[in-house]
Amino acid sequence: MRILVLGGTLFLGRHVVDAALERGHEVTLFNRGQTRPDLFPDIEKLRGDRDGDLGALAGRDFDAVVDTSGRVPRLVSETLDALGAIGHYTFVSTISVYADLSTPPTESSPLAELQEPTEVWEEAYGELKVLCENIVRERFPDAFVPRPGLIVGPWDPTGRFTYWPTRFAAGGRVLAPLPPETDTQVIDARDLAAWIVRAAEGQLGGTYNAVGPVTTREHVLETCCSVAGTDAELVWVDPDFLHAQGVEEWMELPLWLHDAKYRGMLSADPSPALAAGLRTRPLEETVRDTLAWTQSGDAPTEFPAGLDREKEQAVLDTWQRSVDSPA
Numbered sequence: 001m002r003i004l005v006l007g008g009t010l011f012l013g014r015h016v017v018d019a020a021l022e023r024g025h026e027v028t029l030f031n032r033g034q035t036r037p038d039l040f041p042d043i044e045k046l047r048g049d050r051d052g053d054l055g056a057l058a059g060r061d062f063d064a065v066v067d068t069s070g071r072v073p074r075l076v077s078e079t080l081d082a083l084g085a086i087g088h089y090t091f092v093s094t095i096s097v098y099a100d101l102s103t104p105p106t107e108s109s110p111l112a113e114l115q116e117p118t119e120v121w122e123e124a125y126g127e128l129k130v131l132c133e134n135i136v137r138e139r140f141p142d143a144f145v146p147r148p149g150l151i152v153g154p155w156d157p158t159g160r161f162t163y164w165p166t167r168f169a170a171g172g173r174v175l176a177p178l179p180p181e182t183d184t185q186v187i188d189a190r191d192l193a194a195w196i197v198r199a200a201e202g203q204l205g206g207t208y209n210a211v212g213p214v215t216t217r218e219h220v221l222e223t224c225c226s227v228a229g230t231d232a233e234l235v236w237v238d239p240d241f242l243h244a245q246g247v248e249e250w251m252e253l254p255l256w257l258h259d260a261k262y263r264g265m266l267s268a269d270p271s272p273a274l275a276a277g278l279r280t281r282p283l284e285e286t287v288r289d290t291l292a293w294t295q296s297g298d299a300p301t302e303f304p305a306g307l308d309r310e311k312e313q314a315v316l317d318t319w320q321r322s323v324d325s326p327a
């Protein structure tokens with residue numbers, strides 16, 4: 001198949017390209033050439049900008065398009081206007097489209113509605129993705145629309161999962177937020193990418209929460225610990241204590257979502273996606289490969305997400321004192 005990837009060089013998109021090439025497809029990329037322009041030297045690269053410079057796409061036909069970079073409705077619409085005949089369309093959305101994530105969303109849960117017009121996607125990420133999805137479905141009623149939860153694995157630029165394998169690899173006392181049995185869920189970017197390519201091959205349509213199995217925080221952290229194989233020692237700390245110490249959820253302490261608003265975000269039922277062909281690899285493999293990537297020299301040395309080591313140890317010292325001599 002001739003597959004166009006809109007994006008393709010940062011994280012999920014590059015895994016889509018890898019998966020498509022592995023399965024013998026002919027891949028074309030469209031992007032600005034700012035993110036890793038030398039990646040994939042042997043495939044066709046169309047240069048342009050989704051905002052105002054779509055000439056390179058004009059009238060081009062493809063058997064399948066995979067949009068990993070669409071976040072702004074106008075740009076999604078203009079890209080669709082520019083393209084020629086397309087056989088199958090995938091739009092990568094997000095689990096953040098749901099109006100209420102305090103309980104696990106299903107594919108038919110109510111969607112978030114944009115309150116104030118904006119094109120700044122960070123201001124209304126889920127709401128804008130809802131509008132993007134709708135634009136895609138208007139033109140391609142049989143579009144494939146995966147709504148991923150937390151995407152993890154090698155090349156993740158955020159550190160929102162990578163923090164844990166690397167933290168355990170460093171050893172010593174590791175701060176973990178209670179309670180251990182909290183639902184936790186990730187999707188390996190490579191599993192999602194392979195599903196996207198198979199969806200194009202099989203003309204799969206429909207909207208799915210693209211999530212892996214629900215497990216516990218303890219299982220994820222214990223897996224990171226055993227894969228790292230160090231002397232790391234998990235220290236479970238009370239969430240109220242962490243808040244009082246100024247530790248923030250999610251971006252500072254990854255995988256920690258204590259806020260009632262987000263309690264269902266890492267607990268979505270993966271059965272519809274699994275029934276539609278998603279295959280997920282064992283967590284051990286994701287952890288091992290993520291750790292190997294961070295040790296390969298290809299990964300950044302710092303990520304946007306993650307708890308500073310000195311702060312972690314200071315919080316643990318204070319926690320230990322409060323446990324030893326309760327007030």
Ligand SMILES: NC(=O)c1ccc[n+]([C@@H]2O[C@H](COP(=O)([O-])OP(=O)(O)OC[C@H]3O[C@@H](n4cnc5c(N)ncnc54)[C@H](OP(=O)(O)O)[C@@H]3O)[C@@H](O)[C@H]2O)c1
Nearest residue numbers: 007008009010011012013031032033034035050068069151
């Ligand atoms: N990470 C998560 O946990 C998570 C969870 C749920 C959903 N998602 C969704 O999954 C997708 C993740 O995508 P990714 O960033 O990993 O995809 P990617 O396709 O690997 O990287 C983004 C690509 O978009 C290109 N790009 C950016 N701005 C552009 C523009 N104005 N015009 C043309 N190309 C442009 C970039 O290249 P240039 O910079 O060279 O242009 C880059 O190739 C997103 O849609 C996100 O909303 C992510």
